[in-house]
Amino acid sequence: MTAPLKLSRFYEWGRKIVAVGRNYRAHCAELGNPVPKEPVLFLKPTTSYLPEGKGPTRGPPGCTDLHHEIELGVVISGGGTNIPQESAMDHVGGYVLALDMTARDYQNIAKEKGIPWTWAKCFDTACPISEFVPKEKVSDPQDLNMWLKVNGEVRQKTNTNDMIFTVPYIISYISKMMTLEPGDLILTGTPMGVAGVQPNDQLEAEIEGVVAMKFTVGDKL
Numbered sequence: 001m002t003a004p005l006k007l008s009r010f011y012e013w014g015r016k017i018v019a020v021g022r023n024y025r026a027h028c029a030e031l032g033n034p035v036p037k038e039p040v041l042f043l044k045p046t047t048s049y050l051p052e053g054k055g056p057t058r059g060p061p062g063c064t065d066l067h068h069e070i071e072l073g074v075v076i077s078g079g080g081t082n083i084p085q086e087s088a089m090d091h092v093g094g095y096v097l098a099l100d101m102t103a104r105d106y107q108n109i110a111k112e113k114g115i116p117w118t119w120a121k122c123f124d125t126a127c128p129i130s131e132f133v134p135k136e137k138v139s140d141p142q143d144l145n146m147w148l149k150v151n152g153e154v155r156q157k158t159n160t161n162d163m164i165f166t167v168p169y170i171i172s173y174i175s176k177m178m179t180l181e182p183g184d185l186i187l188t189g190t191p192m193g194v195a196g197v198q199p200n201d202q203l204e205a206e207i208e209g210v211v212a213m214k215f216t217v218g219d220k221l
């Protein structure tokens with residue numbers, strides 16, 4: 001008999017990570033991007049997962065500008081296609097605090113050339129995650145204070161009520177074109193304050209009152 005799949009270990013068996021970009025106005029402004037009318041979506045592979053305690057996050061070969069992006073992650077427990085916004089939260093099993101580590105130099109090259117962001121977003125260790133937080137521990141995902149410190153200094157700080165597109169809107173929007181499955185992770189976008197990190201930097205992040213995590217930056221892959 002095979003063991004039942006545990007939602008708290010979604011990163012071992014979930015099949016995709018769907019990331020929303022440009023979901024906070026101030027972050028759009030800091031990178032000179034327009035505020036989107038519909039969610040900007042991209043995928044990260046599950047090989048980019050880095051659970052806390054499993055080593056450092058590392059940039060891809062040749063990267064000279066590895067950025068941190070703190071994000072609320074939403075773990076899907078019940079799959080579906082064409083999920084209505086009204087019942088979208090019934091498909092959520094819990095949350096994680098996540099980093100959408102980004103090789104900003106490669107992303108800028110990709111933007112200039114009009115080619116995909118794969119090299120910038122999909123490398124091994126590009127998705128550090130906290131322990132799983134069951135849904136019951138979060139009364140309102142749209143009212144969470146979260147912050148990220150680098151070497152003890154606050155770099156990013158937000159409340160998730162600043163998101164342009166809410167969690168139920170995002171779930172409904174994605175599921176119109178891509179079936180969501182149990183174990184999928186949705187990254188909901190980063191607030192202002194993204195910046196470069198160096199080997200041996202200490203990253204510390206928290207969703208206040210909910211979960212905290214620590215990672216070190218390692219050498220390039």
Ligand SMILES: O=C([O-])CC(=O)C(=O)O
Binds near residue numbers: 102107
């Ligand atoms: O790389 C970017 O700026 C897009 C993105 O992931 C975000 O806004 O979280």
Ligand SMILES: [Mg+2]
Binds near residue numbers: 069071100187
């Ligand atoms: Mg991001």
